[in-house]
Amino acid sequence: MELIEIKSLKVTFPTEAGPVRAVDCVDLQLGVREKLGLIGETGSGKSVLTHAILRLLQPDALCEGEILYQGRNLLGLAPTEMRRLRGRELALIPQNRALNPLQTVGKQLLETLRQAGYSKKEAAAKMPELLRSVGAIDPDSWTKAYPHECSGGMCERIVIALSLAFSPSLLLADEPTKGLDSLNRARIITLLGAVTRNQALLFITHDLEAAAMLCTRLALMYAGELVELGDKDTVFENPLHPYTRGLLFALPARGMQPILGRSPPLTALPDGCRFHSRCPGAMARCRRQHPPLFDTGNRHFCRCWLYV
Incomplete structure (x- = not known):
């Protein structure tokens, strides 16, 4: 099909x-x-x-x-x-790993999950699961980080996590x-x-x-x-x-x-x-x-x- x-x-x-x-x-x-x-x-x-x-x-x-x-x-x-x-x-993983440099990873994930229909409490609970799905061992430290504090590989994983928010x-x-x-x-x-x-x-x-x-x-x-x-x-x-x-x-x-x-x-x-x-x-x-x-x-x- x-x-x-x-x-x-x-x-x-x-x-x-x-x-x-x-x-x-x-x-x-x-x-x-x-x-x-x-x-x-x-x-x-x-x-x-x-x-x-x-x-x-x-x-x-x-x-x-x-x-x-x-x-x-x-x-x-x-x-x-x-x-x-x-x-x-239909979700895009963009070429330039587009993350907002002025927001923490957690805030960007939270906003994406809220757009997916999760309540604020549900989104906060969902974030660690989403980050673990892309290989984060310590999701809490990732959510507190700004994009410039993350490596290229971490940024790519975060962008993939954002794209998976809506399944x-x-x-x-x-x-x-x-x-x-x-x-x-x-x-x-x-x-x-x-x-x-x-x-x-x-x-x-x-x-x-x-x-x-x-x-x-x-x-x-x-x-x-x-x-x-x-x-x-x-x-x-x-x-x-x-x-x-x-x-x-x-x-x-x-x-x-x-x-x-x-x-x-x-x-x-x-x-x-x-x-x-x-x-x-x-x-x-x-x-x-x-x-x-x-x-x-x-x-x-x-x-x-x-x-x-």
């Missing part, structure tokens, strides 16, 4: 240099309790797609297509209806391991796996290794569109798109070979395949014709003319 179904989603931003096609004709599904990794370089459209699901884009952003949540098109909901869903059923059906984690050392990175990945056992997770990252540890399915984005989609083991063992292979070969365990060149500007996308200028195997057709997302079998999809 699909929890979220995205159909032909386009997100465009007006700029002086022309319209920015940040997300372009994306089709994607996420099942109940499924863990999906959305992977790509900075600027590939991952975070924009995430914010489109939550309707948190800037007011001048143009969204086209459909984002169906349990059959309801989120893009057609009134703002009041969307606010009731946001946080309660949402879908958790959208935007680069939750970014900037963390290897130990805290592993801890956050393990924690996300534990707290989302009964929830769906959209894990947005540029870290293929982290996605492999946590997710069952992977979606690769490049220049605003999906270029490969498949089960984790299939993508790792048999990567089809040259971009996916490039990301894998850039991993330390596979030689740290960088992908040459740069992503095209989203205001001036090239004809043909958007990756052709960086692709060592590009053909004449790749420069002229834009490839669709081909079904190569076994739920493995790839946007490359090699698989026509």
Whole structure:
């Protein structure tokens, strides 16, 4: 059963240099309790797609297509209806670990729990339980601390605790391991796996290794569109798109070979395949014709003319 179904989603931003096609004709599904990794370089459209699901884009952003949540098109909901869903059923773990620097962790948790419907007494009793669920051994000391007194790993755990306050059906984690050392990175990945056992997770990252540890399915984005989609083991063992292979070969365990060149500007996308200028195997057709997302079998999809 699909929890979220995205159909032909386009997100465009007006700029002086022309319209920015940040997300372009994306089709994607996420099942109940499924863990999906959305992977790509900075600027590939991952975070924009995430914010489109939550309707948190800037007011001048143009969204086209459909984002169906349990059959309801989120893009057609009134703002009041969307606010009731946001946080309660669809929760975001933001990329910047956004905590109020002027409030203690306890006060921020208390306010979130009050919004979830708990009384002040119930919220105070719930806070230690919520913090223990994200690994706090001494919840009382955490509640008294200000964000600047917490490490990066602690702040990430607190943000995860805030997002779990409403027990949402879908958790959208935007680069939750970014900037963390290897130990805290592993801890956050393990924690996300534990707290989302009964929830769906959209894990947005540029870290293929982290996605492999946590997710069952992977979606690769490049220049605003999906270029490969498949089960984790299939993508790792048999990567089809040259971009996916490039990301894998850039991993330390596979030689740290960088992908040459740069992503095209989203205001001036090239004809043909958007990756052709960086692709060592590009053909004449790749420069002229834009490839669709081909079904190569076994739920493995790839946007490359090699698989026509």
